[in-house]
Amino acid sequence: MKRTVKVLLAVAITLLILVGSIAVGSVNLTPGQVAEILMAKLSGKAGTIDPNLSAIVWGMRFPRAVLAFLTGAALSASGTVMQSILKNPLASSYTLGVSSGASLCAALVMVTGVTFPILGSLFTLPAAGFAGGLATVFLALAFAARLDGKMENQTVILVGMVFSLFVNAILTLITALSREHLQQMVFWQMGGFTGRDWSHVAVMCPVLVLSMLMLQRFTTEMDIMSFGEEQAMSIGVDLKRVKLLLIGMAALLTGTAVSLVGVIGFVDLIAPHVVRRIFGSAHRLVLPLSALFGGSFLMLAELVSRTIMAPTIIPVGAVTALVGAPFFALVFFRGRKLK
């Protein structure tokens, strides 16, 4: 199949999932009704549409689906960048401690109730998530560099995991000690979209768009860096600057996503992996298509999380892990002989 056809097919599937996740729920709608409500809202003419349905679609399902898409895209783009920098298809922001660091700082904001003066209440949480994610990943990398000058993959990933687990332990401690926020924090850590609305989309959307525009300028560098640092330097990549920028961007994307919807695993691991299998490794395509795939996957997971055991909503993070872990194993080990 031609590459363009595959891309168009991927876009079509994304739109289909978007319509599906708006239409399906406690009240089922037809695609026609969904289109009618969205058109009416966008054109500003209410017409004959039932205001209750309109509220469900515009006030709840549409922003949730859009946020799921945006966070899935952000996590996947971040995973793609991390995998390229670490030359490892198993690396992700989670393995390097970005998610844990972001969770910890976001939790501290929740418990203390602080608001950064310039950022306001809306942006304080993502800013804290970003700062926490960035701080953890750089601490982990600095520590790994001291342990192993060559920064071998195994060292970096193991140190990342140690930092991740350590930071998670602090998070658990804070969660256990802050009884009044216990329930809120436990739910948030599980990852989910309940109660998320357009204000969350308004935070995630510009962060994702600007980061993607920035990252897309560095796809050639990501291609080259996947051959190893020495080769990248020899070809002329200003490695320190590019690496710093890329890790910063990855931390911004994951940190923002985690602080808005909690920890959602496996999306960032699966999306780039599947996309590479279908489209090859050139990041010019892998980066945007991983974002598209990750976004669709999380939209679908969000839909499953609120319909499979309705009226109970299960955490999205549980859905992505339940589907993601075996799926990842299947994709990763396919074609390998078991010893």
Added chain:
Amino acid sequence: MLHLKNICAGYGNGDVLHNITFDLPLGQNLCILGPNGCGKSTLLRAIAGLLESRGELTLDGKPVADMRRPEIASHMAMMSQMSTVYFSFTVYETVMMGRYQKLRRGLFASPSKEDKRYVEQYLQATGLEPLRERQISELSGGQLQRVFLARTLAQEPEIILLDEPTNHLDLKHQTELVAYLKKWSQEKGRTVIGVLHDINLSLMLSDQLLFLKNGSVAGMGPAHTVLTKAFLHEVYDMDVASYMLDSLKRWEQVS
């Protein structure tokens, strides 16, 4: 002119290279030889600025340590020993990476006609044209080595540093490659600095030979000035000349 004076370098557990001093005019080829572990690859990495070194290392009078990576890469390109392929690209995509410095930047930028022309030229030169759309993860060691060489050539540097560029190649490809590098350097007035184990290939390629032993220069100069029976014996701790002559006698018996 590439100028090295009292270069010392190593990997943390002490120096591997001790006071390496030599000058190499651009346009001349140099082969670095010596027994295993004598510091050949380390010297190459130090010249490329990939390994920190002490002493004077200048290119046309400018210290390499003062240059940023893009500037170094516009003068020197290094092809390391075989690297692991973590993510697979096509042969064409991989060779195009050599054009990195010249590639147009921007969201929708694509390689220029000139970039494509260079890539085509070096795909042809390395015999990779029929494999251009193949994934590099599917290639043999020798084919992959040629891909990395084509990528290094596509950088169009003044100096190419090659670390054992022929170790995965069959005899035909070894001699073809060395002949091509010789032609490339002569036609363009550029320099190849190669670490080679094969003295015969070194003689084909280079204007000067540099022998290292225990991290120090054991001798340097054109072949006729350094290649003596006693000197080779001293460097390799074996009678290289007799071994070569014995081999020749055996070959003379092959009809």
